[in-house]
Amino acid sequence: MVLADLFDTALFLFFLRLWDSSQQTCTVQEAGTLLASKNVRVNCLDENGMTPLMHAAYKGKLDMCRLLLRHGADVNCHQHEHGYTALMFAALSGNKDITWVMLEAGAETDVVNSVGRTAAQMAAFVGQHDCVTIINNFFPRERLDYYTKPQGLDKEPKLPPKLAGPLHKIITTTNLHPVKIVMLINENPLLAEETALNKCYKVMDLICEKCMKQRDMNEVLAMKMHYISCIFQKCINFLKDGENKLDTLIKSLLKGRASDGFPVYQEKIIRESIRKFPYCEATLLQQLVRSIAPVEIGSDPTAFSVLTQAITGQVGFVDVEFCTTCGEKGASKRCSVCKMVIYCDQTCQKTHWFAHKKICKNLKDIYEKQQLEAAKEKSEEENNGKLDVNSNCVNEEQPEAETGTSREDCNPKESVEGEEERPQSEAGLEGLQDAPAGPQASEE
Ligand SMILES: [Zn+2]
Ligand SMILES: [Zn+2]
Numbered sequence: 001m002v003l004a005d006l007f008d009t010a011l012f013l014f015f016l017r018l019w020d021s022s023q024q025t026c027t028v029q030e031a032g033t034l035l036a037s038k039n040v041r042v043n044c045l046d047e048n049g050m051t052p053l054m055h056a057a058y059k060g061k062l063d064m065c066r067l068l069l070r071h072g073a074d075v076n077c078h079q080h081e082h083g084y085t086a087l088m089f090a091a092l093s094g095n096k097d098i099t100w101v102m103l104e105a106g107a108e109t110d111v112v113n114s115v116g117r118t119a120a121q122m123a124a125f126v127g128q129h130d131c132v133t134i135i136n137n138f139f140p141r142e143r144l145d146y147y148t149k150p151q152g153l154d155k156e157p158k159l160p161p162k163l164a165g166p167l168h169k170i171i172t173t174t175n176l177h178p179v180k181i182v183m184l185i186n187e188n189p190l191l192a193e194e195t196a197l198n199k200c201y202k203v204m205d206l207i208c209e210k211c212m213k214q215r216d217m218n219e220v221l222a223m224k225m226h227y228i229s230c231i232f233q234k235c236i237n238f239l240k241d242g243e244n245k246l247d248t249l250i251k252s253l254l255k256g257r258a259s260d261g262f263p264v265y266q267e268k269i270i271r272e273s274i275r276k277f278p279y280c281e282a283t284l285l286q287q288l289v290r291s292i293a294p295v296e297i298g299s300d301p302t303a304f305s306v307l308t309q310a311i312t313g314q315v316g317f318v319d320v321e322f323c324t325t326c327g328e329k330g331a332s333k334r335c336s337v338c339k340m341v342i343y344c345d346q347t348c349q350k351t352h353w354f355a356h357k358k359i360c361k362n363l364k365d366i367y368e369k370q371q372l373e374a375a376k377e378k379s380e381e382e383n384n385g386k387l388d389v390n391s392n393c394v395n396e397e398q399p400e401a402e403t404g405t406s407r408e409d410c411n412p413k414e415s416v417e418g419e420e421e422r423p424q425s426e427a428g429l430e431g432l433q434d435a436p437a438g439p440q441a442s443e444e
Helices: 006-019 028-036 052-058 062-070 086-093 096-104 119-125 129-137 141-148 161-171 178-186 194-213 219-241 246-254 264-275 283-292 303-312 346-356 360-384 387-393 397-404 407-420 426-434 437-443
Strands: none
Touching (some): 052 062, 062 096, 086 129, 119 129, 129 303, 141 161, 161 178, 161 219, 178 246, 219 283
8 A cells, every 4th residue: 555656656746736725736737747657557545545536536626537537547446444435535525527427437336435334325424415316316327238138037128228228318317307208208219109118117117126125225216217117107198098199298298277387287297206106115205295295286396396306416496597398407598578488499499389378478577577677776776876977877777787797687688699599480480479579668
């Protein structure tokens, strides 16, 4: 456990500088130069049995971790005096990206330290719940491939090998929106038929069972498998008797109730899936039921947000950043009329239009009211503030609003650019016919 020679020492002196915040000169480039030397062993150990990768992971240096892994750093090195691995250090540091990088590099999740704790357990112990979730949700392809070979007396594998790829894609998604899951199924002809879905959901049920019965139970992954399995079973029902099959299911999931457009069926499906979780003693199930049961349908939090938070660890779930249709994060195209809903793209807007058009007008009124109030507040603030400086601008509300660049001010601008990009969209067009009146009216 001692540095082998001067070259390793040089590398380590470099890594020790990671720990000293006053050293600003620590760059990935420098480390790259060091590692390029044939005489440096990337897996050398310091006096505590820590590798450079462990140091970088614990200090939250993502680029450094990537560099070391590229140079062959052993992600499962287990020489640390207390049995810590690089994954454990990553999870302890609370860095989600690094935790993910370690898992992708093949870090084993069931290795334990000298007191018998796994990386996930250690992270939970220090309150790094996001990292716990990442570790618990990670699902290596090999675990699915196991089912693509006949086991025991089986003549056929439980999962046809051609389905492993598409199914793995769905299993590893962090967007659990039922519409997104149905979309993922619908876009793959291999998956979007009864026999395939039947095989897939049975395999997911087996994985769920395994997660609950293994020594270190993984309730999060079990719940995720069960939930996706339930959505698959819904798809099977619709494939059996629906006319437009999965499109009908998507429509049912998006259809809003008359009073406020709330998608009741979607909410009910998610609640029902959670309730049907077969292991009623599971802590996670009890937690979910406690959070959802007292909530009236249509109020916050929705079953989707509670489930997402439990499974992906997303805290501070803000509707605005997510596509109204499929729940995908980072959606940026706003409805050109009401500016109150956001979509990934035209396809998602088009899919949702049949439901949205019923409430778009109402939302537009709400939006305009909000804008007016915001403008009023702003002008009051401005008047109270530097009156003498801007006294000649009192009536120029628009330029002030634009340079004010609060979030609300930016969005309408973006949406104007967005709407110009989607004139072909049927929904966009229908929406756009009213659009010219919309934004102008709100500014007058
Ligand atoms: Zn979307
Ligand atoms: Zn709208």
